[in-house]
Amino acid sequence: MNTKSLHTRLKMALLLHSRESGFAMVIAVSLGLIMILVGLTMTMRSQGDQITASQQKATDQALAAAEKGVAYYQQFINANRMLSRYDDCGPTNPDRATQPAGTSCSNTTAVSWANAATVPLPRVNSACNPGTADPDAIADAASTIWQAVDSTDVTKGQFRLVSYRYKPDNKNPDPNDDLSYYPGKGTLIVEGRMANSTSNDEETKAKAKAITRLQVVIPVKRPDIENVPIPGVWLGGSSTEDPDATGKNPIAANLLVNNCSLELTDINIVGSNFSAQKTDLSMPTLPEMPTTGVINLGTISTDTTIPVTTGPNASRHRPITFMGQPNTYVYSVDGMTGSGNTTLSVTSPNNVVIFLNGNIDKNIFVDYCRDVNGNRVSNCNPMNFKIFGRGPVGSFICLNGNRYLEAFILAPNYTVGVAGGGGGGGVKGAVWTRSWSNPNSSTVEGDCASNTANVVVEQQGSWSSLIGLQPKYLKPTIDPITSWQRQSVNN
Structure with a gap:
């Protein structure tokens, strides 16, 4: 073999071996860098995910x-x-x-x-x-x-x-x-x-x-007014005017008082279905008297019957629609005072409203549930007869203790009481007023200081009978x- 040729081949082999070694090093270094980058990326991603x-x-x-x-x-x-x-x-x-x-x-x-x-x-x-x-x-x-x-x-x-x-x-x-x-x-x-x-x-x-x-x-x-018990008696006066509400007078009714300092334990509630409560509600505002269709009776001091449906005066007594109720007779009365057994007869079952500008004294009977002949009406609803007291503070309604007034009374400034009561008398229906006249009240009117063992209020009626007369500030x-x-x- 030619010595020169062998030398040349050996030289070429050495050169090739040298080049492959350098390339492998480059690859190794590159792979290392890639692994480092991948590791850093995974670490950062893990931290980001966390x-x-x-x-x-x-x-x-x-x-x-x-x-x-x-x-x-x-x-x-x-x-x-x-x-x-x-x-x-x-x-x-x-x-x-x-x-x-x-x-x-x-x-x-x-x-x-x-x-x-x-x-x-x-x-x-x-x-x-x-x-x-x-x-x-x-x-x-x-x-x-x-x-x-x-x-x-x-x-x-x-x-x-x-x-x-x-x-x-x-x-x-x-x-x-x-x-x-x-x-x-x-x-x-x-x-x-x-x-x-x-x-x-x-x-x-x-x-x-x-x-x-x-x-x-x-x-x-x-x-929802139906969730509120209707009060048979509501007294909106202060503690000085009405320190013990109805006192010992028995009432078969729910009682509401705006005097929050009152001791309710002293109130004589008759019947397990009724209770006494303090309230922040306010009585409804008195409705406005209509400008037309109202019959002015002045002061009633003699026997009187309303409404008049026969005879020459019948044309004056015409019903109107009032507070959404059709066929309602509306009257304006300056006051009621009598001597002995003077009677205001309100025939039933008509819807009748009286705007009372003055007082009612104990010498007059207000009889709602009878017909023109004085006979008792069987389907009478006391809440269909409404008395709206418009008088100032100090006005009074003194009821005779021998007979009941069957009505709904809203009189925010009035004192209401029952004179005597030996035969049983007071209100059948509901009475919402300022104070109740009793011996401890500062607003006793004459001898109308209610002090009796007879029930002076018998609650009747429902909210459906008092459309437009809901209390203010209901929740x-x-x-x-x-x-x-x-x-x-x-x-």
Whole structure:
């Protein structure tokens, strides 16, 4: 073999071997770098997934905290249902949903939750019902600061009120008619989050930043009057005027009193179906006397029968539609005074209304449930005969203690009493007035201080007989939530 040729081949082999070694090194180094990048990527992705998972968990926990907040305010509104018609901060205040947590209500004069301690909320701050919130508690509820879901366990998170706004379906509610504000809708916005933290740990910071906002709509409906026991006696006077309500006079009726300091145990209720209660409700406003169709009887001092349906005066006694009731005879009377057995006979079963401008004394009998011949009418409903007392404070209705007046009496400024009562007398129906004349009352009228063992009021009738005469400030009905929206907020 040629020595030169062998040398050449050996040289070429060495050169080829040298080149392959360098290429392998490059490949090895490249693969190492790729593995490092893949490892870093996987590590970063794992950390990102962990943060994302923490954020999702925190968001879920924030949602749970917000739901707790919604439940809290639902319960608060339901316990203080008159609050449902008032905004948390007033309708003209800037939307606190756009303000930082803890922002104070800048509208300090509006009738609202936030101003409850300084601006009275009609019939919200109950003097008669200690179960309702006081003004300071209502103002505290209007705060937008964060509060703990559970003060003993910070891990359950926090919630805060963002805003509550009420909008009646009626675009122009009447301020003098509280029922015109119903029905309507209350929009409640609440936020929830995990407890705030100053930690630099990314997971903890993610939890602190996760805030969930919930907006719910709460339907506010008209009160259901059928759930309110109808009072046979309602006394709206103060404690000085009427320190012991009806006193020891027995009444077979539900009793309502606006004197919240009264001791109800001294009231003599007859019958297990009736009870005495303190109330923040107000008597209905006296209806306006019609401008036409009213018959003026002046002062009644002699035997009188109404309505007159036969004879030359029958044309004057024509019924009208009054308060939605057709065929109603409406009269204006300046006062009733008699001597002995003077009687006003009101024939039945007609709907009859008397607007009383003065007093009724004990010497006159008002007899509703008889016909023109003096015979008892079997289908008489006392609530179809209504007396609306329009006199000033100090006016009185003194009933004869020997006979019953069968009627519904609404006389907000009057004192009502029963003179004597040896034969049984008083009211069958209902009487809503300022005070009851009894020996301990400061408004005793003459010898009309009721002091008898006979039942002076026998309650009859139902709400269906008193259309348009519902009490004021009845609590609305709060229905379940009808709308639920979730909104994420990142601070």
